Amino acid sequence: MQLFIGHILSExxxxxxxxxxxxxxxxxxxxxxxxxxxxxxxxxxxxxTLLDPNPKKCILAINTVDFRENTILYDLHIAIAPTKNIxxxxxxxxxxxxIGIREISFINCKNSERKIIxxxxxxxxxxSACKQxxxxxIPQLNELADYTPFIKNIPVGTHAYIAHCQTKDxxxxxxxxxxxxxxxxxxxxxxxxxxxxxxxxxxHGCKELSLGANRLRTETAALFVCNAMSVLASL
Amino acid sequence: MQLFIGHILSExxxxxxxxxxxxxxxxxxxxxxxxxxxxxxxxxxxxxTLLDPNPKKCILAINTVDFRENTILYDLHIAIAPTKNIxxxxxxxxxxxxIGIREISFINCKNSERKIIxxxxxxxxxxSACKQxxxxxIPQLNELADYTPFIKNIPVGTHAYIAHCQTKDxxxxxxxxxxxxxxxxxxxxxxxxxxxxxxxxxxHGCKELSLGANRLRTETAALFVCNAMSVLASL
Numbered sequence: 001m002q003l004f005i006g007h008i009l010s011e012x013x014x015x016x017x018x019x020x021x022x023x024x025x026x027x028x029x030x031x032x033x034x035x036x037x038x039x040x041x042x043x044x045x046x047x048x049t050l051l052d053p054n055p056k057k058c059i060l061a062i063n064t065v066d067f068r069e070n071t072i073l074y075d076l077h078i079a080i081a082p083t084k085n086i087x088x089x090x091x092x093x094x095x096x097x098x099i100g101i102r103e104i105s106f107i108n109c110k111n112s113e114r115k116i117i118x119x120x121x122x123x124x125x126x127x128s129a130c131k132q133x134x135x136x137x138i139p140q141l142n143e144l145a146d147y148t149p150f151i152k153n154i155p156v157g158t159h160a161y162i163a164h165c166q167t168k169d170x171x172x173x174x175x176x177x178x179x180x181x182x183x184x185x186x187x188x189x190x191x192x193x194x195x196x197x198x199x200x201x202x203x204h205g206c207k208e209l210s211l212g213a214n215r216l217r218t219e220t221a222a223l224f225v226c227n228a229m230s231v232l233a234s235l
Numbered sequence: 236m237q238l239f240i241g242h243i244l245s246e247x248x249x250x251x252x253x254x255x256x257x258x259x260x261x262x263x264x265x266x267x268x269x270x271x272x273x274x275x276x277x278x279x280x281x282x283x284t285l286l287d288p289n290p291k292k293c294i295l296a297i298n299t300v301d302f303r304e305n306t307i308l309y310d311l312h313i314a315i316a317p318t319k320n321i322x323x324x325x326x327x328x329x330x331x332x333x334i335g336i337r338e339i340s341f342i343n344c345k346n347s348e349r350k351i352i353x354x355x356x357x358x359x360x361x362x363s364a365c366k367q368x369x370x371x372x373i374p375q376l377n378e379l380a381d382y383t384p385f386i387k388n389i390p391v392g393t394h395a396y397i398a399h400c401q402t403k404d405x406x407x408x409x410x411x412x413x414x415x416x417x418x419x420x421x422x423x424x425x426x427x428x429x430x431x432x433x434x435x436x437x438x439h440g441c442k443e444l445s446l447g448a449n450r451l452r453t454e455t456a457a458l459f460v461c462n463a464m465s466v467l468a469s470l
Contacts (some may be wrong), residue, residue, distance in 0.1 A: 077364075091326055097454045133450045174469050212469065215368045220333045227462035234409050234447065 002028075003045070003131040003133045006038040006060065010221075014038050014046055016058040019124070019215040025055040036060055041130065041138030043067050070137050074231045077103040077158075081189035084113035090125055094218040097129035099226045102155040102184060105142040107150050111191030121124050137145045147197055151155065151204050160206040163221060164193045173225075175208070179233035186224040237263075239368040240373075240404070241273040241295070249273050251293040254359070255291040270294055270341050276365065276442040278302050293392040307467045309414045313337040315383060315457045316424035319348035325360055332364035332374060333399030334461045337342075340377040342385050354380050382432055386439045395419040398456055399428045401469055404462030405445040408460075414468035422457040438451070 004024055006016040016024055025032050032053050038046040038060055044067040046156065048060035078101060082089050090146055093104060097131075106117050123141055130138050154160050161173070177183070186193070186201060193201075200210060211221055211228075239259055241251040249260055250456055251273065258266050261466050267288050273281040279302045283295035291372070313336060317324050328339060337362075341352050358376055389395050394416055396408070421428070421436060428436075433443060446456055446463075 095455050095458070098449060098451050099459065100449065132452065151325070171406070172469065174466070212465065213335060214335065216333050218365065220330050223330070223458070224334065224462055224465075227459055228466045230447065230459075231409070231463045231466040234407065 001037060003037055003039050003134075005016040005041060005056075005127055006046075008046070008062070009059075013051070014048060014062055016060070018056055019036070020053050021058040022060055024050075026212050030062060037135065039131070041058055041125050041127075041136075043070060043136045045136065045151070063082055064206045068136055072100055072102075074229055075102045075182045076229055077105065077182070077184045078222050078225060078227065079084070079105040079107045080107050081082070081112045081185065081218060082114040082117050082144065082228045083190060086117070087216070088219040090122065092222050093122055093133075094129045094204050094221050095136060096226045097126055098133040099165050099223070100135070101226055101229055102137075103140040103142065105150065106144040107186070108144055109189050109197060110147070110194045112189045113191075115144075118168065119143060138176070146148075148200065151200050151206070154184060154204055154206070155182070158182045158184045160186070160201070160204075162186040162188075162193065162198055162201040162206045162208050163211050163225070164188055164198055166192060166195055166198055166216065167208065170208050173209045173211055173228065174232075176207055177229075179229045180233050183229065185193060185222070185225045187218060187225070190218055236272060236369070238272055238274050238369075239293075240362055241293075242275055242282075243281070243297070244294075248286070249283060249295045249297055251276055251295070256293040257290050258432075259285075260288050265380045267294075267328070271368065273384045274366070274371065276362075276470060278371045280371065287417065301303050304373055306365060307337075310337045310417045311335070311342065311461065311465055312417070313422060313457050313460060313465055314340040314342045314348045314419065315422040316344045316453060317341050317349040317352050317379065318425060318453050319350070320446055322351070323353070323452070323454040324355065327358050327457050329364045330458050332361055332370060333368040334458070334465050335370070336374050336425060336461055337372075338375040338377065341379040342421070343379055343381045344424050345382070345429045347424045348426075350379075354378060367416055368437065374376055386435050386441070389419060389439055389441070390417070392417045393417045393440075395421070395436070395439075396458070397421040397423075397428065397433055397442050398444055398446050399423055399433055399439045401427060401430050401433055402443065403441050404438040406442045408446055408463065409467075411442055412464075412467070416463045418464065419458070420460045422453055422460070465469055
């Protein structure tokens, strides 16, 4: 199924985003009258007919709506320090969306090797992965935030965890984490979190944990968390 | 810890491979007398001293050996159809090694978009990921094999599974798979396995299964299996 991302204008009309309009008209050469399936990223697929094939803003007539509640048992938020090589973050994002995630934040840590991130590009990867894997809910992406304010603003009611290798014999994630409710995992940069960062997180309610014996790269650890929550939730 | 891959020559001497010798001498500029940690990929780390800094074949004096048994409860073999974009296979291999895998095969399926694969390059990724993640056992890589002979040669005693999307309501992997013994998972190409391929696999003892509701890319599905076995084995 070919999906396009858009938003509704009224009960009967919808519009595609600028990128999607271009792709729909200039690349896929859709014409007025063609059937188009539009997703709003909030659980609904709309069966539509292309009314106005404007390559900057396609207008669609909505025929039927198919809404589904998000049935994932947990609300997974991963905060990750961007890697030096941005490809590694990009594939993490693509795979995390395929497996299932609600929110991705980027955090600027003491040992971060990358201090800027282009959210536009990451947003496109998110949308493309949603369409590819038929996800109905588009995850939220947040701008790069400094570590300290990020930690101080963890919402009340979040089960927050910090995965690091600074201390031996940390509790294994399977003994601490239940795949339910609001979950936040902090994943550090290539040089790991500093002990000061770990301490700050714990002062703000985060629990430290181990993801197992293997030394994982930043992006491997982050994706492992997505996979592990999916597995634990399906038991 | 900086690791080099090599092999033992006698009880007291070892040699690095050609690539590793070049890296050790020409890139890292090690000199005779320097301490070197060598791994054989079969469970042992050797504390050595560099005897002959030959950039084509470094010779090391072995001081001590530290051997550890492979404690993973399962012996995971993934047979995957190479993706059109080889980067996707390369990152699967890197991540699978980090998380833990024993053997990787490449299979040539009806819908495969790639019919050749350069094993040398993949072997380097395997070795690099082993060193990075401190894995002591180097997984085995097999040459691209045609689907039918591969299926006909699945070793007796293997718990073999085929993940596909050709049939709805397949049993969920968590109901079928125990993370123990010899496990083989078949992961199909971008266009999925054909029903003939699924039937052949089942005639040869494979069980069909679903990896969940999401439509996963080839490489995402393969890595999901590695992650899932790791999670299930740690419960």
